Amino acid sequence: MFAPVYFDHNATTALKPVVLEAMLPWFSQQFGNASSRHEHGRAARRAIDEARNKVAVALGAHPTEIVFTSGGSEANNLFIKGAAACLKPGLLAVSAIEHPCVIKPAEQLVRRGWRLHKLAVDADGRVDASEYQSVLQQSPKLISVMLANNETGVIQDVAALAAEARRVGACFHTDAVQAVGKIAVDFRALNAAGVQAMSVSAHKIGGPKGVAALVLDKRVELEPLIAGGGHERGLRSGTENVAAIVGFGVACELAVQGLDGKRSRLLAQRARLEQGLSAMGATLFGVVAERLPNTLYFALADIDGETLVGMLDRAGYAVASGAACSSANPEPSHVLRAMGVAPELARGAVRVSLGDGNTAEQIEDFLLTLQDTVSKLRRLTAIAI
């Protein structure tokens, strides 16, 4: 039995061993409820405070700006719905390529009297500058644009977009779930430009599933999504998930270390992949824009993405045919649609997202397997026709 190769780091990542080690004592030995006032509880509280500091330092934020949630989806929901609840309904703008956990809550607000504008992107997956300007003229109250896209890896110039949003008085949020640990993310700098809230998640950076944070400028008023007890400065009630929060702290600390070295390794591996794929005649999405160094999104003409990833899985490679969360959905990617990619081609989309542990050798073997698989599929298609 051979171990499959994991090329789906944008879906989730393996827990780093050091993170596991930090978490383990908090299950059975140090198990207190952080709200309890006895020693068991106080130990848990101290651990949470320490983790909050680590997350804050890693992201360039102040510990009091960190609101722990159960995941990135909750962090995004908390900002979108929570900020909207404190405002009179008006215009809300989110990019058309946001993750569903931004788009769906935004759509919910329409029922509460909000107008929703989905910001168009250009063919390379970047927010369309001129359309953005015209939306700003309509005085939006809330704007959310992701720092890096989960499918294409395309990075938005969030600081510049936020600076312009601030001029018209809009509150600006960015979903940085995919960016942290892959590129430098500094909330202080983003905040100075005008970003007032940012979502980050643990399980995309070698931390555990079940914990994330909304980094929030304290001047922004939010209604909590979950009430009851007033945890997290009243913004998120519920007994704190101590072990996961501890893991998140350590994962954040590690994720921002050695980013330059990691970047050059990932870029070299991806360049080799792109070279091989181009030779096979693949279309590479978003390559003109600045991208996360680990993400590659491509399609081969006449090859169905679902079929291809299924065969690659059997051959020992875990890749994705779209965002993991909507993999059950046979619709072509909304991101590619927004970029103007023809549906036939979009249906062939496959995402490779590299990460820790991937090697140059794996890339070479993968290219051989891919070549082989594609030839097989093309032969089958030819027979069918």
Place this chain on the structure above:
Amino acid sequence: MLRLPIYLDYSATTPVDPRVAEKMIPYLVEKFGNPASRSHAFGWETEAAVEEAREEVAKLVHADPKEIVWTSGATESNNLALKGAANFYSGKGKHIITLKTEHKAVLDTCRELERQGFEVTYLDVLENGLLDLEVFKAALRSDTILVSVMFVNNEIGVIQPIAEIGEICREKGIIFHVDAAQATGKVEIDLGALKVDLMSFSAHKTYGPKGIGALYIRRKPRVRLEAQMHGGGHERGFRSGTLATHQIVGMGEAFRLAREEMAVENKRIGALRDRLLKGLSDIDQVFINGDMTHRVPHNLNISFAYIEGESMLMAIKDLAVSSGSACTSASLEPSYVLRALGREDELAHSSIRFTLGRFNTEEEIDYAIKLLHKKIGSLRELSPLWEMVQDGVDLSTVQWAAH
């Protein structure tokens, strides 16, 4: 060897049972796939584990696995149940009934619903903490859409008449939600028989991990909810967000152990609780809070008259206990649950909640009894009120001078 402090606060949270932790760890390490990843084996493997755990949770409460939706904990479950049902059925009416002794997760959510235009009746309970069914029936209105009553109270451990309330609600077509965070593993829960529409569960009160809970949503007759967290459409659209596999696996295993062991375990813990009660019963002026019959076996809530609760907690540092629920223990307010039982502030202030659990021993209980005897004696010696009572002064007749 006795390890101090002795943990007697199992209603605040429980340790993860080592058997549960063992089951969780592979899902933290090698089995790390995203259960929503449909394109490779890493995802299928964790998806299968999630479904297996869902079956275990369903089995403990005699539900169908399809009726179980994962959440981040009972607080979220309560929020989802109450806001989700209130919003969905708001066309039928705007009236909600709950109890004054509910957990903050229910009370705070109800307050929020009031701000949204719902009308909430907060019912009083009897002196023993139980709901009077006649009072409940009298509170029902033609526009009542939702009732929320906790199964087991977190502070005094009393078990509410869920079956009877369920009958009344079903007959009138009112959605009935039950917060069962404190009930799993302690009382039998049969959702095949109980006419409950929505039920909240937590893992970390039943030897599972923190950060995971579930909401039971009845399919027959079908109950509908408005989702509170939107996104990728996980959990059949009821609750979006990547599933925390290791936590889910932990909850499944914790609930499986509860199902297999609760009968024996509750007897053992009940005996320890009775030993504690017996050991304290020769102390003067001790009052038990809450009904002793309709009560989970692991809870003892006692007021020690003429002792100030804070100094008591300081004096018995070797015992990890609480003076209210963990969630409100940061405030110095006397417990709102005890006040709802009609306890005066002084007695509410001097109350201690002992909640026993899986890892307590007789030796620990005996240590606690001895310590309490000693400390209560010395604290009362310092109390001028206690001195007056000993001198035969009836404190209720004393005219206190204001300074």
